[in-house]
Amino acid sequence: MRRIEVLPRPPNVNQSMIDLSMNRWGWAVAAVACAFSVATPWASAQQTARQIAITIDDLPANMYGGDNDDWEAMTRDLLAGLVDGAVPAIGFVNETKLYPGDARDERRVALLQAWLDAGLELGNHSYSHPDLHNTPLAEFQIDVLRGEEVTRELLAAAGQVPRFFRHPFLHTGMSLEVRDGLHEFLAEHGYRVAPVTIDNMEYIAARAYDHALVRTDEQLAARIADAYVEYMDEMTGYYEQQADALLGRPIAHTLLLHANRLNARTIGRLLDDLRARGYEFVPLEIALEDPAYESPDEFVGRAGITWLHRWALTAGKRGDFFGTEPNLPRFVHDVYADPPGRR
Numbered sequence: 001m002r003r004i005e006v007l008p009r010p011p012n013v014n015q016s017m018i019d020l021s022m023n024r025w026g027w028a029v030a031a032v033a034c035a036f037s038v039a040t041p042w043a044s045a046q047q048t049a050r051q052i053a054i055t056i057d058d059l060p061a062n063m064y065g066g067d068n069d070d071w072e073a074m075t076r077d078l079l080a081g082l083v084d085g086a087v088p089a090i091g092f093v094n095e096t097k098l099y100p101g102d103a104r105d106e107r108r109v110a111l112l113q114a115w116l117d118a119g120l121e122l123g124n125h126s127y128s129h130p131d132l133h134n135t136p137l138a139e140f141q142i143d144v145l146r147g148e149e150v151t152r153e154l155l156a157a158a159g160q161v162p163r164f165f166r167h168p169f170l171h172t173g174m175s176l177e178v179r180d181g182l183h184e185f186l187a188e189h190g191y192r193v194a195p196v197t198i199d200n201m202e203y204i205a206a207r208a209y210d211h212a213l214v215r216t217d218e219q220l221a222a223r224i225a226d227a228y229v230e231y232m233d234e235m236t237g238y239y240e241q242q243a244d245a246l247l248g249r250p251i252a253h254t255l256l257l258h259a260n261r262l263n264a265r266t267i268g269r270l271l272d273d274l275r276a277r278g279y280e281f282v283p284l285e286i287a288l289e290d291p292a293y294e295s296p297d298e299f300v301g302r303a304g305i306t307w308l309h310r311w312a313l314t315a316g317k318r319g320d321f322f323g324t325e326p327n328l329p330r331f332v333h334d335v336y337a338d339p340p341g342r343r
């Protein structure tokens, strides 16, 4: 079995601390807090730092073009950035990607193992990424369980179990009955829903970035990356403002990203920008301790939207409340809409 070899370590964190982080993030709390001279652990209420959980979907990879070598390079860079930043991220797996042919692809399984070896967590994102809005609930549930087979095995070897489920497309059901039916099913199998507060059009920038790279237009790729990093900072500001307007205070955010080349190449800058806004990176379970996540949510609809907007709609907010979301520059949308194969 091939594995990604040596991952860089965070500055000031010695190997024994990395070893600790490979067991459980509960241990890593103490180790990282010590290494960075942080006086209190993440869970402490007296902290003034803002908190954010980094969640990354569509593992092992969501990329336009590319083979296993590219998937490995992307994973290595992404994990290096997360480990460098001491970010206790969680990755959500689509196990269908482990079977590109008839047989299980061990190189792809090794990519998931690399996440665990880096001390990170894995969650369930369903097997085949079905859309709950056009899949019967019973069928969807079978896909959820099929989606944990390999992940559960890998987690077990690390003394863990899968704990979080992320809805594909953030589609949570076209009725409260379906939504709650799935929640009940997930709970029976030990899962909590993984909400998102900072949603974004990252997938458009990521695909445009892939298009530029497939055309070997490094200059265009760099322009897209710059625009993306700036856009993501604006999006964070937008959602901070939305949280303030709805709840009257900053909240512990959950950011949605995907396992792609763009994030692998920009993760350091994205983390720097979040740090500059005063954020510390916490595990998803810590972010979810914020009472904001208990806000009433009666949202039913076709759109896969941020939980912040679900809470706002449930609270009766409409129209102007949502303001104008930041957008990517026009040229990024243009490159996105123009795949290399069409020329």
Ligand SMILES: [Zn+2]
Pocket: 057, 058, 125, 129, 168, 169
């Ligand atoms: Zn997804």
